Amino acid sequence: xxxxxxxxxxxxxxxxxxxxxxxxxxxxxxxxxxxxxxxxxxxxxxxxxxxxxxxxxxxxxxxxxxxxxxxxxxxxxxxxxxxxxxxxxxxxxxxxxxxxxxxxxxxxxxxxxxxxxxxxxxxxxxxxxxxxxxxxxxxxxxxxxxxxxxxxxxxxxxxxxxxxxxxxxxxxxxxxxxxxxxxxxxxxxxxxxxxxxxxxxxxxxxxxxxxxx
Amino acid sequence: xxxxxxxxxxxxxxxxxxxxxxxxxxxxxxxxxxxxxxxxxxxxxxxxxxxxxxxxxxxxxxxxxxxxxxxxxxxxxxxxxxxxxxxxxxxxxxxxxxxxxxxxxxxxxxxxxxxxxxxxxxxxxxxxxxxxxxxxxxxxxxxxxxxxxxxxxxxxxxxxxxxxxxxxxxxxxxxxxxxxxxxxxxxxxxxxxxxxxxxxxxxxxxxxxxxxxxxxxxxxxxxxxxxxxxxxxxxxxxxxxxxxxxxxxxxxxxxxxxxxxxxxxxxxxxxxxxxxxxxxxxxxxxxxxxxxxxxxxxxxxxxxxxxxxxxxxxxxxxxxxxxxxxxxxxxxxxxxxxxxxxxxxxxxxxxxxxxxxxxxxxxxxxxxxxxxxxxxxxxxxxxxxxxxxxxxxxxxxxxxxxxxxxxxxxxxxxxxxxxxxxxxxxxxxxxxxxxxxxxxxxxxxxxxxxxxxxxxxxxxxxxxxxxxxxxxxxxxxxxxxxxxxxxxxxxxxxxxxxxxxxxxxxxxxxxxxxxxxxxxxxxxxxxxxxxxxxxxxxxxxxxxxxxxxxxxxxxxxxxxxxxxxxxxxxxxxxxxxxxxxxxxxxxxxxxxxxxxxxxxxxxxxxxxxxxxxxxxxxxxxxxxx
Amino acid sequence: xxxxxxxxxxxxxxxxxxxxxxxxxxxxxxxxxxxxxxxxxxxxxxxxxxxxxxxxxxxxxxxxxxxxxxxxxxxxxxxxxxxxxxxxxxxxxxxxxxxxxxxxx
Numbered sequence: 001x002x003x004x005x006x007x008x009x010x011x012x013x014x015x016x017x018x019x020x021x022x023x024x025x026x027x028x029x030x031x032x033x034x035x036x037x038x039x040x041x042x043x044x045x046x047x048x049x050x051x052x053x054x055x056x057x058x059x060x061x062x063x064x065x066x067x068x069x070x071x072x073x074x075x076x077x078x079x080x081x082x083x084x085x086x087x088x089x090x091x092x093x094x095x096x097x098x099x100x101x102x103x104x105x106x107x108x109x110x111x112x113x114x115x116x117x118x119x120x121x122x123x124x125x126x127x128x129x130x131x132x133x134x135x136x137x138x139x140x141x142x143x144x145x146x147x148x149x150x151x152x153x154x155x156x157x158x159x160x161x162x163x164x165x166x167x168x169x170x171x172x173x174x175x176x177x178x179x180x181x182x183x184x185x186x187x188x189x190x191x192x193x194x195x196x197x198x199x200x201x202x203x204x205x206x207x208x209x210x211x212x213x
Numbered sequence: 214x215x216x217x218x219x220x221x222x223x224x225x226x227x228x229x230x231x232x233x234x235x236x237x238x239x240x241x242x243x244x245x246x247x248x249x250x251x252x253x254x255x256x257x258x259x260x261x262x263x264x265x266x267x268x269x270x271x272x273x274x275x276x277x278x279x280x281x282x283x284x285x286x287x288x289x290x291x292x293x294x295x296x297x298x299x300x301x302x303x304x305x306x307x308x309x310x311x312x313x314x315x316x317x318x319x320x321x322x323x324x325x326x327x328x329x330x331x332x333x334x335x336x337x338x339x340x341x342x343x344x345x346x347x348x349x350x351x352x353x354x355x356x357x358x359x360x361x362x363x364x365x366x367x368x369x370x371x372x373x374x375x376x377x378x379x380x381x382x383x384x385x386x387x388x389x390x391x392x393x394x395x396x397x398x399x400x401x402x403x404x405x406x407x408x409x410x411x412x413x414x415x416x417x418x419x420x421x422x423x424x425x426x427x428x429x430x431x432x433x434x435x436x437x438x439x440x441x442x443x444x445x446x447x448x449x450x451x452x453x454x455x456x457x458x459x460x461x462x463x464x465x466x467x468x469x470x471x472x473x474x475x476x477x478x479x480x481x482x483x484x485x486x487x488x489x490x491x492x493x494x495x496x497x498x499x500x501x502x503x504x505x506x507x508x509x510x511x512x513x514x515x516x517x518x519x520x521x522x523x524x525x526x527x528x529x530x531x532x533x534x535x536x537x538x539x540x541x542x543x544x545x546x547x548x549x550x551x552x553x554x555x556x557x558x559x560x561x562x563x564x565x566x567x568x569x570x571x572x573x574x575x576x577x578x579x580x581x582x583x584x585x586x587x588x589x590x591x592x593x594x595x596x597x598x599x600x601x602x603x604x605x606x607x608x609x610x611x612x613x614x615x616x617x618x619x620x621x622x623x624x625x626x627x628x629x630x631x632x633x634x635x636x637x638x639x640x641x642x643x644x645x646x647x648x649x650x651x652x653x654x655x656x657x658x659x660x661x662x663x664x665x666x667x668x669x670x671x672x673x674x675x676x677x678x679x680x681x682x683x684x685x686x687x688x689x690x691x692x693x694x695x696x697x698x699x700x701x702x703x704x705x706x707x708x709x710x711x712x713x714x715x716x717x718x719x720x721x722x723x724x725x726x727x728x729x730x731x732x733x734x735x736x737x738x739x740x741x742x743x744x745x746x747x748x749x750x751x752x753x754x755x756x757x758x759x760x761x762x763x764x765x766x767x768x769x770x771x772x773x774x775x776x777x778x779x780x781x782x783x784x785x786x787x788x789x790x791x792x793x794x795x796x797x798x799x800x801x802x803x804x805x806x807x808x809x810x811x812x813x814x815x816x817x818x819x820x821x822x823x824x825x826x827x828x829x830x831x832x833x834x835x836x837x838x
Numbered sequence: 839x840x841x842x843x844x845x846x847x848x849x850x851x852x853x854x855x856x857x858x859x860x861x862x863x864x865x866x867x868x869x870x871x872x873x874x875x876x877x878x879x880x881x882x883x884x885x886x887x888x889x890x891x892x893x894x895x896x897x898x899x900x901x902x903x904x905x906x907x908x909x910x911x912x913x914x915x916x917x918x919x920x921x922x923x924x925x926x927x928x929x930x931x932x933x934x935x936x937x938x939x940x941x942x943x
Contacts, residue, residue, distance in 0.1 A: 002842045012851050012935055023862030028871060035874050036856055042881050048890045049848070054902045058884070066877060066916045067873050073870055073920040077927045108864035111821050118827045118855040123849050125835070130844040132894040142902050143899045144906070159910050166914030179870040812872070816864055 007048055014041035032071050039063045051142055140209040215271060217260045217291040220299055221338035223252040224306070224766015228332040235324030243314045246327040246586065250307040250334065257299040257338075264296030265691050274344060274406070283621050289342040293697050294545055294692070297342045298477070298539075301549050304678075305469040305556045306334040306673035312560050313461045315667030316567055318500055320459075326366060330465060333359035337470040341477070341479060344397045345406045349481075354392075357384055358470045363466065364458035383451040391478070394434030398485070401427060411484045418488060425489055432485045432492035435478060443475025443529045446503040450759050456518040457507070460563030463518060466523055470553035476532045480545055483536070497537025497620070501628045504530030506757060508635035512642070512755045516572045517562045520643045526553060527636060530614050544697045546686070547609035554597035554606055554679035557672060559589035564668050565647060568661040569654075574646040576657060581648035583661045588648045590672040590679075595644050597679045599637035600721045607684030607718075612694075614717050615710060626713075634720035636729075636792060641728025662675035666822060719720025848889035856882035869926070873919045880912040 018038030025031045037063045046055035135142045148156055227249025235242040264270065274288025291299075310330065317323055333356060340352035358381075365377030398667055402413040417424050439445065442454040455467055466472070479486060479496065486492050507527035514520045528551050533546035563581060564587040566572055574725035581588035597606035610633060618625040663669060690697035730736050743750050755761060859878030866872055884905045891901020 004842055006911060008843050008847065012847075015851065015855060016858070019858045022874055023858060023866065023871075028868055031871055031874055035877065038878065038881070040909055041884065045848075045851075045885060046888055048843075049888050051888050051892065051899075051902050054888060057906060058909060061913050062881075063879070066913055069917060070870060070874060070921050073923055076924055079869065107817060107821075109860050111817065111824055111864065112857045112861040114824045115820065115827070115860060116853050118824060118831065118854050119856075120850065122827070122831060123846070123853075126935060128845055128849075128890075129893065130846065131891045132845075135897045136892060136897055140899060140902070144902055147899055147903050148906070153908060159907055163910060163914050166918050170917045173918070173921040173925055812869075813864060820860060820864065 004048065007044070011041050011044040013050065015045065028074055029071075031076055032067065034064055036067050039067065044191070051140060053141040113132065215273065217254065217271065217295075217299070217342055218273070218289050220253050220256050220260065220303065220342070221335040223249045223256070224331040224335035225249075225340065228328050228335060231324055231331060235328060238324075240318065240323055242324045243310070243317075243327050247307070247310045247314065250303060253334070253338065254300070254303040254307045256271060257296075257303040260291060261296045261300045265632050265689070265697075269765055270295070272344060272408075277524070283403070285347065286345070287348055288344050289348075290408075291342055292493050295341050296682075297545075297549055297698065297754050298473075299338060301552045302334065302337050302341065302470055304481070305552050305675070306330070306337075306465055308556065308560065308675050309461045309465040309644060311667055312464070312563065312671040313459075316461055316563055317459060317529075317663050322366065326363070326459065327803070328709060329359050329363050330462065333363070333466065334470070334610045335476065340474055344375075344408065346399070347405050350392065350395065351472065353388070353438075354473065356466075357388065357442075359386075360455070360466050360471055361591075363462045364455045364461065366458055370457075373457040376451075380451040383448050384441040387438045387448055387475070390434050390441070391438025394438065396437075397427075397431050397434060401431070407481060410482070414484050414488060428485055428488035429491045432482070432489050433495065435482050435485065436492065436496055439475035439478045439533065440499070441475070442478070443533065444503075444526045445475075445499055445530060445533055446506055447759060449503060449507065449526045450756075450763060452520050453522040453756075456516065456522050460518065460559060460566060463522070463558045464559035464563065466769065467522065468506070468559050471554035472529055473523060473552060473812045476529060476536070476548055479533070479536050480541060483541060486536070486668035492537070494622075497534050497622065497625055500530045500533030500535070500537055501617075501625050502530070502633075503527070504632045505532060505628055505635075506530075508632045508639065510756050512635060515575055517565065517577075517643060517647060518559075518572055519572050520639060520716060521555070521558055521562060524558075524636065527632060528598070530611065535613040538616050538620035538622070538625060540620075542695050542698050543609065543612030543616045545595045546612055546694055547606075548699075550605040550609040550682050552599070553675055553682055554594045554604075557590060557679045557769050558594040558598065560668075560671055560675065561587050561594060564664050564672065565591075567664050567668065569657040570660075571657060572653075573645065576654040577647045577652070578650045578654075578805065579652040580650070580661060583658070584663050586604040586663060586669045586672060588813035590676040591648065591837040593676045594679050595640040597683075599725060600633055600717060601637075601639055601725075602718065603684050604680055605678065605683035608686070608694075611709070611714055611717055615713050618713050619708065627827055628710070630716050630720045633717055634724040637721045637724025641725045642732050644722075645658040645728065645732040677683060695816045713798075713807050722759050735804065808810070843891060845893040848893075849886060849898075852882045852886040852889070855879075855885065855928060869923045870920075873916060873923070877912060877916060884908055 015038055018034045018041055020033040022031045022038065025034060039059065042062075043055040043059045045060060046052070224246070227246045230245050231242050234245075238245075270290060270292030272288065272290035274286045276284050277287045278285040310327070313327065313330065317326055318324065335353035336352040336359065340349060340356070343349045343352060361377045361381040363382050364372050367373050370379070395405075403412050404413075414428065439449045452467060452472070456463055458466075475661050486496065503529045507523040507525075507530060511520050511523035511527065514523065520751075528547070531545040532547050532551075535547065562572075564584065565577065568580070568584055568587075569577055571577070571652075593604065597604035600610035601604045614626060614629050615631070617623075617629050622793065686694050686697075731739060731742065752758070847892050857873045862875035862878070863872050866875065868918060887905045887908070888902040889901075891899065895901075
């Protein structure tokens with residue numbers, strides 16, 4: 001077995017294991033961590049495929065940003081949920097539930113399996129070569145950069161616009177609206193606190209002096 | 214003669230003007246119609262004079278439409294026959310217009326009436342000079358429509374509506390047959406012009422069995438149109454009912470013009486009939502039968518207009534019969550004279566009705582003393598109709614009897630003679646019941662009075678040709694009638710035979726005497742007659758059961774069919790439509806369950822769909838495995 | 839480096855990864871978990887893309903470019919998705935999608 005094959009086996013195992021545990025972990029925080037593991041494994045595979053720049057970018061974005069956001073979300077959501085569902089149902093029942101219930105049991109399995117079969121069949125019939133058809137690009141960073149800003153400059157701009165839209169959308173979505181927090185101008189809170197302190201101080205003065213603070 | 218085409222234009226313009234300005238003019242609008250007819254009559258007279266002067270006629274046509282190879286030429290032709298008809302029609306119509314000024318005075322739809330009779334006259338005049346089937350159809354249909362509108366003039370009464378429908382629908386049956394005949398001729402000859410048809414037919418004459426058969430078919434189909442329009446059996450049933458319309462309408466349409474159009478149709482296409490002895494035989498016998506049938510029914514009618522209506526059917530039958538036996542000249546001549554005296558009779562009855570406000574002769578009597586002019590002119594008309602010398606009817610009816618006598622079916626001659634007797638009888642009856650004897654309704658008698666000049670002058674003016682047109686014809690035509698109105702080899706006709714004249718006159722006079730005996734002198738009472746002839750009387754009263762049969766068969770059948778179709782419509786069609794609606798609603802219910810609101814459902818559906826699509830594409834592009 | 843491994847291995851791995859992610863997205867009730875599964879699926883796609891790029895057309899980087907776009911959009915989608923989840927949490931206190939059935943027809 002060549003070194004590449006071993007590397008592939010290990011990395012594939014990591015990826016699959018990670019993916020599996022993402023889905024099946026009881027605790028959602030575990031899921032997030034396994035997701036990170038999967039991402040790292042993927043990066044390794046990309047390196048194996050001689051696309052180091054891609055691997056780098058993959059890690060930067062996914063692990064660095066997406067995963068972070070996911071973790072934040074987990075933290076900000078219901079703490080009860082964090083502990084995961086209580087495993088009080090016996091295994092037999094859980095298994096039966098899995099098998100019989102359409103939504104959570106066999107139908108998704110069938111669908112997922114069918115999809116996998118279809119894709120594999122298509123790929124099999126496509127008659128793709130088994131080995132690389134040539135040498136990879138020498139400097140892939142430069143190649144990516146060049147392509148991105150020449151041939152794919154328009155999609156690039158569109159993607160930027162999409163990201164901007166997502167940004168604005170995400171912010172807009174999660175802003176507290178006026179009714180919820182009471183209409184407050186920026187810096188109003190500080191002013192409120194200031195006012196409260198003043199009042200308290202005056203109350204103390206009026207109520208009889210203590211130690212002036 | 215070149216401006217003969219203008220003749221229909223005058224009444225047509227009168228129609229248009231009356232329609233547009235009638236409201237403003239009120240009852241003065243009637244004069245527009247009269248003016249139009251005056252112009253038309255004057256021009257017709259001029260054309261007649263030209264026709265008399267020159268032997269050959271005048272024809273003019275121009276190409277109107279070009280469709281591929283087919284060129285449609287339309288135009289008009291004026292020959293001796295047409296010239297004579299033009300003057301007759303326009304003169305009669307003029308008299309009717311003038312009469313209507315008085316008769317229809319105070320009517321709610323005065324202007325509509327005048328507009329329609331002008332339009333009608335225009336159509337008839339147009340028909341007479343048409344040289345092609347297209348125009349013929351156009352004018353024919355316009356006349357049918359006007360007839361419907363005019364019969365139903367007082368459409369507030371259900372019976373008037375019904376009569377109008379009956380007229381229209383019954384003639385429609387004939388119209389369809391005629392159109393089929395026209396279409397057939399078009400298919401055979403590739404043209405719509407009568408002269409082309411004539412040329413083709415005469416070119417192919419004697420070409421064998423197929424040709425004869427084709428001509429028989431064409432002739433019989435066209436004859437269908439005549440049967441409808443000219444009220445021959447079995448499509449005669451509309452004419453008596455059409456008396457529901459105003460009397461001047463009856464005078465114009467159902468005496469002189471529209472009903473004559475059917476007979477004229479046969480004359481126009483006579484070259485086709487010539488080729489088929491079968492068709493001619495059918496025509497002759499049907500005509501004779503109708504003449505006899507109608508005459509018998511006329512004997513037992515109480516309504517003076519109905520008597521005249523059946524009389525018209527009978528006289529038309531005469532004309533048809535004449536055509537069937539080759540008496541072209543006889544038929545056309547009778548058509549001509551009949552227009553005058555029948556219109557006179559109808560207008561006369563109109564004057565009577567105007568005076569006593571009833572149409573039932575049993576409520577009249579002794580009116581001669583009060584309505585002198587009416588009575589006198591009516592008598593003249595009656596004598597003409599009965600065929601008494603020297604009135605016009607004598608000459609024309611005599612011609613017909615002559616033609617029948619010389620035909621291969623002498624039975625027709627005898628039928629004609631007997632019918633002539635009956636004709637004289639029932640007309641005498643009508644005359645006596647109306648004008649002589651004791652007034653049966655003193656109230657009415659008291660109030661009866663002669664109408665104004667509008668009502669009396671037309672009677673007088675019509676009485677002149679009714680009396681004299683027979684013996685004056687050769688003078689007018691500047692030729693013997695047989696030469697003036699002729700068709701091909703039928704020139705010369707038959708020399709008057711004393712036997713025929715004798716027999717005819719005998720029957721006619723006999724009829725009159727019988728009438729006087731029964732109704733005038735009362736030597737044989739009607740009661741005795743009725744008792745003796747109970748069965749025949751019943752049959753006659755029931756109009757030989759034609760209407761009864763129509764009601765059972767045609768109406769009953771139609772109603773049955775209607776019920777069946779309605780049932781199908783309700784069950785099948787509605788069922789289908791409602792069924793579809795129900796299915797759709799059901800589908801909606803089912804698919805509604807898909808919107809569960811659960812994300813899982815949607816995702817599942819989505820990916821299941823993706824899988825399905827992928828499978829489909831795989832299958833389509835080459836199959837699995 | 840990278841030699842000797844048939845293309846099919848990568849493709850099968852990608853398919854498996856995708857299936858796992860799909861199954862998880864269809865089966866789980868926690869909204870955040872579902873989003874994570876979606877990320878898995880997107881990753882699988884990227885793997886396929888890069889692998890095919892390397893094996894079929896090594897001289898170009900088209901597959902990687904495509905993959906980069908996918909990464910970008912995936913990130914954007916994750917952000918917005920998380921935002922929505924947080925909004926829902928704020929309103930309903932839930933992340934169980936079974937209990938969020940506002941669009942029930």
